[in-house]
Every structure is written in structure tokens, then in C-alpha cells.
Amino acid sequence: MGAWLGPGDMCICVDCRWVDRCQAYHAVERQHGVPHLCDQPEFRPRQPRIHVQVHELPDGGVGVEWDVRACPDFQSDPGRWLRLRPGEAVPA
Numbered sequence: 001m002g003a004w005l006g007p008g009d010m011c012i013c014v015d016c017r018w019v020d021r022c023q024a025y026h027a028v029e030r031q032h033g034v035p036h037l038c039d040q041p042e043f044r045p046r047q048p049r050i051h052v053q054v055h056e057l058p059d060g061g062v063g064v065e066w067d068v069r070a071c072p073d074f075q076s077d078p079g080r081w082l083r084l085r086p087g088e089a090v091p092a
Contacts, residue, residue: 011067014081014090016074024048024068031066032091037084045073 020037049070
């Protein structure tokens with residue numbers, strides 16, 4: 001069963017069974033410059049929808065936010081990311 005969220009929602013990957021093995025989430029991690037959950041993810045999701053938002057930063061620069069907002073391969077596993085990175089803040 002896939003997940004399809006509206007434009008105001010955060011990345012669905014943090015609650016997905018595949019987050020640590022997913023190539024789409026790996027790409028999002030790379031764009032954010034954060035450590036990868038997995039160095040070589042083998043799971044290739046079908047047609048994930050990645051929302052890219054450009055916004056102004058307080059210092060006058062520009063920031064880019066990447067979030068997977070829809071994915072037919074999403075499998076709900078609430079708290080999966082937190083269990084993989086205990087004590088760390090969930091990416092927003």
C-alpha cells in the first residue's frame with residue numbers, strides 16, 4: 001500500500017519500512033548533506049515523488065528542502081527512522 005500526502009506534509013520516509021535501504025531516501029540524504037543510514041541502499045522504489053522547495057534564508061541566502069511526499073512502495077513502520085538513529089532529531 002502506498003502513501004500519498006499533501007503539499008504541507010513532511011518526508012514520509014521517516015516512517016517507512018524501507019528508509020534505511022531506499023535509494024530515493026539516500027538521494028534526499030545526499031542533498032541535505034547528512035550522514036547516510038546505509039552506504040549502498042539496494043531498494044529501488046517505484047516512482048517516488050520528491051518535493052523540492054526553494055526558500056529564502058534569514059541571511060539573504062537560498063535554501064533547498066527535499067522531501068519524498070508520495071511513494072507507491074511506502075510501507076508504514078512508525079518510528080523506523082528514530083529506532084535507527086536513537087537520540088537524534090527526526091529530520092523535518
